[in-house]
Amino acid sequence: MDVMEAILSRRSIRRYTDEPVPEEVITELMEAAMSAPSASNQQPWQFVIINDRRILDEIPKFHPYAHMLKEASWAIAVCGDQNLATMSEYWVQDCSAATQNILIAAHARGLGAVWLGVYPREERAKTAQKLLGLPEHVIPLCFISIGYPAEKKPPANRYDASRVHRNRW
Amino acid sequence: MDVMEAILSRRSIRRYTDEPVPEEVITELMEAAMSAPSASNQQPWQFVIINDRRILDEIPKFHPYAHMLKEASWAIAVCGDQNLATMSEYWVQDCSAATQNILIAAHARGLGAVWLGVYPREERAKTAQKLLGLPEHVIPLCFISIGYPAEKKPPANRYDASRVHRNRW
Numbered sequence: 077m078d079v080m081e082a083i084l085s086r087r088s089i090r091r092y093t094d095e096p097v098p099e100e101v102i103t104e105l106m107e108a109a110m111s112a113p114s115a116s117n118q119q120p121w122q123f124v125i126i127n128d129r130r131i132l133d134e135i136p137k138f139h140p141y142a143h144m145l146k147e148a149s150w151a152i153a154v155c156g157d158q159n160l161a162t163m164s165e166y167w168v169q170d171c172s173a174a175t176q177n178i179l180i181a182a183h184a185r186g187l188g189a190v191w192l193g194v195y196p197r198e199e200r201a202k203t204a205q206k207l208l209g210l211p212e213h214v215i216p217l218c219f220i221s222i223g224y225p226a227e228k229k230p231p232a233n234r235y236d237a238s239r240v241h242r243n244r245w
Numbered sequence: 246m247d248v249m250e251a252i253l254s255r256r257s258i259r260r261y262t263d264e265p266v267p268e269e270v271i272t273e274l275m276e277a278a279m280s281a282p283s284a285s286n287q288q289p290w291q292f293v294i295i296n297d298r299r300i301l302d303e304i305p306k307f308h309p310y311a312h313m314l315k316e317a318s319w320a321i322a323v324c325g326d327q328n329l330a331t332m333s334e335y336w337v338q339d340c341s342a343a344t345q346n347i348l349i350a351a352h353a354r355g356l357g358a359v360w361l362g363v364y365p366r367e368e369r370a371k372t373a374q375k376l377l378g379l380p381e382h383v384i385p386l387c388f389i390s391i392g393y394p395a396e397k398k399p400p401a402n403r404y405d406a407s408r409v410h411r412n413r414w
Binding site: 077106107110111112115123124126131166179184196208232239245 | 288294297341
C-alpha cells in the first residue's frame with residue numbers, strides 16, 4: 077500500500093473477525109515499531125505481545141475502553157523502559173512514535189487496530205504493569221488491539237486549514 | 246513508496262540542498278499529520294509552518310540541536326493546544342503520533358526531516374512560544390526540520406528481538 081494512502085485512510089478499528097493473526101505479522105509490526113526515531117536514539121521501548129485469551133480478557137476489567145480485546149487476536153503493550161530512557165523526559169514521545177508506526181503498518185497489512193491509552197492514568201498503568209508482570213521501571217504507555225477487521229470505515233479527512241499557521245501565530 | 250519500506254528506511258536527515266520545498270508539499274504533510282489518531286478524537290494539535298529565514302535562524306540560538314535549520318527549507322512546529330485537549334493528559338501522545346506521520350510522509354515524498362524535541366524542556370518551550378507568538382495555551386512539542394536531502398543513510402535496522410516479550414515479561 078502507498079504510504080500517503082495508508083496514513084490518510086487509517087482508522088481506529090474496534091471490531092474483528094475470529095481469524096487469528098499469525099505471529100509473523102506481529103513481528104513485522106515490531107520491526108516497524110522499532111524503526112521509529114527516538115531522542116538521542118535512546119530506543120527506550122519494550123513490547124509485550126499478547127495472544128493469551130485469559131490475559132486479553134482481563135484487560136477490559138480495568139480499562140474502560142478495551143472491550144474489543146475480547147474479540148481481538150492480539151494486543152500489543154507498548155512500554156517505556158526507564159532504565160533505557162537516557163533522556164527520561166522524552167520516552168512518552170518516543171513510544172508514541174513507535175505506536176503510530178505499528179498502527180500504520182497494521183493498516184497496510186490489512187489489519188484493524190486501535191490505540192488504547194494507559195499512561196499517565198496512574199491506576200490503569202499500575203494494574204496493567206501487575207497483570208503483565210512488568211518490573212517497576214517498565215511503564216505501559218498503551219495497548220494496541222489487533223485483528224482482521226470486521227468493520228469498514230471511510231477515511232476520516234480531519235484536515236483543518238485553520239490549524240496551520242504561517243511563520244507566526 | 247510502499248508503507249513498510251517507508252517506515253523501515255526513514256532516517257533522521259540533517260543536511261539539505263538549497264532547493265526550496267514548495268508549500269503544497271508542506272500542506273500534504275499537514276494532511277498526514279491531522280490523520281493521526283488522538284485520545285477521544287480530540288485532535289489537540291496546532292502547527293506553525295516556518296520558512297521565514299529570520300525565524301529559522303533564530304531557533305538554533307536557543308535549541309542546541311537545531312543547527313540544521315540554517316540550511317533547512319522549512320520547519321514545522323507541532324504544538325498542543327490545551328484548550329482543545331479535552332483529555333489533557335494525552336496531548337503529548339496525540340501530537341507525537343501526528344509528528345511521526347509527518348516524518349513518514351516527508352520521507353515518502355523524497356524529503357529529509359528530523360524531529361527536534363522541545364517540550365517538556367521548559368526553558369526551550371517558553372522561548373519557542375515567544376518566538377512564534379503562541380498564546381499561553383499552545384505549547385510547542387517539537388520542531389521538524391525539512392528540506393531536500395543532501396545526505397543519504399541506509400536503513401538503521403533497529404529491530405531487537407529481546408525487546409519483544411510474549412504474554413508476560
